[in-house]
Amino acid sequence: MDQVIQVTTSNYSEKVNKEGKAALIFVGDILAETGQSWCSDTVEAEPTIKNYAIPQLLQKAYTIYWCWAGDKETISDWIQIKSIPTLLLVHDNKEAIRLEEEQLFNENALKQFLEK
Secondary structure, three states, rough: OOOEEEEOOOOHHHHHOOOOOEEEEEEEEEEOOOHHHHHHHHHHHHHHHHHHHHHHHHOOOOEEEEEEOOOOOHHHHHHOOOOOOOOEEOOOOOEEEEHHHHOOOHHHHHHHHOOO
Protein backbone atom coordinates (compact mmCIF):
# COMPACT_ATOMS: atom_id res chain seq x y z
CA MET A 1 0.00 0.00 0.00
CA ASP A 2 3.06 2.28 -0.17
CA GLN A 3 2.09 3.44 -3.65
CA VAL A 4 -1.49 4.23 -2.60
CA ILE A 5 -2.36 7.80 -1.64
CA GLN A 6 -4.47 8.03 1.52
CA VAL A 7 -7.32 10.54 1.23
CA THR A 8 -9.95 11.76 3.68
CA THR A 9 -13.05 13.91 3.29
CA SER A 10 -11.07 16.92 4.53
CA ASN A 11 -8.12 16.65 2.10
CA TYR A 12 -9.81 15.10 -0.96
CA SER A 13 -9.80 18.27 -3.08
CA GLU A 14 -6.14 19.04 -2.53
CA LYS A 15 -4.81 15.47 -2.94
CA VAL A 16 -6.83 13.91 -5.75
CA ASN A 17 -5.77 14.59 -9.32
CA LYS A 18 -8.08 12.92 -11.83
CA GLU A 19 -6.01 13.81 -14.88
CA GLY A 20 -4.63 10.77 -16.69
CA LYS A 21 -5.68 7.47 -15.11
CA ALA A 22 -6.90 7.50 -11.52
CA ALA A 23 -8.47 4.79 -9.40
CA LEU A 24 -10.45 6.05 -6.42
CA ILE A 25 -11.35 3.42 -3.84
CA PHE A 26 -13.98 4.65 -1.37
CA VAL A 27 -14.20 2.74 1.90
CA GLY A 28 -15.85 3.25 5.27
CA ASP A 29 -13.73 4.68 8.08
CA ILE A 30 -12.15 2.44 10.72
CA LEU A 31 -13.84 2.22 14.11
CA ALA A 32 -11.43 2.69 17.01
CA GLU A 33 -13.35 0.12 19.07
CA THR A 34 -12.97 -2.73 16.57
CA GLY A 35 -10.06 -1.76 14.34
CA GLN A 36 -12.28 -2.53 11.32
CA SER A 37 -14.48 -0.46 9.07
CA TRP A 38 -18.02 0.27 10.21
CA CYS A 39 -19.04 -1.01 6.76
CA SER A 40 -19.26 -4.80 6.58
CA ASP A 41 -19.03 -4.66 2.76
CA THR A 42 -15.71 -2.80 3.05
CA VAL A 43 -14.42 -5.48 5.42
CA GLU A 44 -15.47 -8.22 2.98
CA ALA A 45 -14.09 -6.51 -0.15
CA GLU A 46 -10.81 -5.22 1.32
CA PRO A 47 -8.71 -8.39 0.77
CA THR A 48 -9.76 -8.60 -2.89
CA ILE A 49 -9.14 -4.90 -3.42
CA LYS A 50 -5.72 -4.94 -1.75
CA ASN A 51 -4.47 -8.30 -3.05
CA TYR A 52 -5.87 -8.18 -6.57
CA ALA A 53 -7.28 -4.84 -7.74
CA ILE A 54 -4.52 -2.54 -6.50
CA PRO A 55 -1.65 -4.58 -8.01
CA GLN A 56 -3.53 -4.83 -11.32
CA LEU A 57 -4.26 -1.11 -11.39
CA LEU A 58 -0.67 -0.17 -10.52
CA GLN A 59 0.52 -2.43 -13.34
CA LYS A 60 -1.76 -0.45 -15.68
CA ALA A 61 -0.21 2.86 -14.50
CA TYR A 62 -3.18 4.11 -12.49
CA THR A 63 -2.66 6.54 -9.64
CA ILE A 64 -4.43 4.89 -6.69
CA TYR A 65 -6.36 6.85 -4.06
CA TRP A 66 -7.63 5.09 -0.93
CA CYS A 67 -10.48 7.39 0.07
CA TRP A 68 -11.70 7.19 3.66
CA ALA A 69 -15.29 8.19 3.00
CA GLY A 70 -16.36 8.98 6.54
CA ASP A 71 -18.93 7.49 8.82
CA LYS A 72 -22.47 6.35 8.03
CA GLU A 73 -23.88 9.85 8.45
CA THR A 74 -21.44 11.73 6.20
CA ILE A 75 -20.92 9.17 3.46
CA SER A 76 -23.53 10.44 1.01
CA ASP A 77 -22.60 14.09 1.46
CA TRP A 78 -19.72 14.16 -0.99
CA ILE A 79 -18.54 13.06 -4.44
CA GLN A 80 -21.80 11.33 -5.44
CA ILE A 81 -20.87 8.06 -3.80
CA LYS A 82 -23.95 6.15 -2.78
CA SER A 83 -22.40 2.80 -1.86
CA ILE A 84 -19.37 1.70 0.10
CA PRO A 85 -17.06 0.27 -1.02
CA THR A 86 -16.85 1.86 -4.47
CA LEU A 87 -14.03 1.61 -7.00
CA LEU A 88 -14.15 4.46 -9.46
CA LEU A 89 -11.83 4.45 -12.48
CA VAL A 90 -11.35 7.88 -14.02
CA HIS A 91 -9.66 8.67 -17.33
CA ASP A 92 -8.81 12.34 -17.91
CA ASN A 93 -11.38 13.57 -15.41
CA LYS A 94 -14.21 11.39 -16.80
CA GLU A 95 -15.71 8.38 -15.06
CA ALA A 96 -14.81 5.23 -17.00
CA ILE A 97 -15.92 2.40 -14.69
CA ARG A 98 -17.74 2.28 -11.36
CA LEU A 99 -17.86 -0.90 -9.29
CA GLU A 100 -19.84 -1.00 -6.05
CA GLU A 101 -20.28 -3.24 -3.05
CA GLU A 102 -20.57 -6.92 -4.01
CA GLN A 103 -18.93 -6.30 -7.40
CA LEU A 104 -15.73 -5.92 -5.38
CA PHE A 105 -16.06 -9.13 -3.34
CA ASN A 106 -14.98 -11.64 -5.97
CA GLU A 107 -11.63 -11.62 -7.75
CA ASN A 108 -13.06 -13.30 -10.88
CA ALA A 109 -15.83 -10.73 -11.23
CA LEU A 110 -13.39 -7.91 -10.64
CA LYS A 111 -11.01 -9.35 -13.22
CA GLN A 112 -13.70 -9.09 -15.93
CA PHE A 113 -14.08 -5.36 -15.31
CA LEU A 114 -10.37 -4.60 -15.03
CA GLU A 115 -9.51 -6.39 -18.27
CA LYS A 116 -11.69 -4.02 -20.29
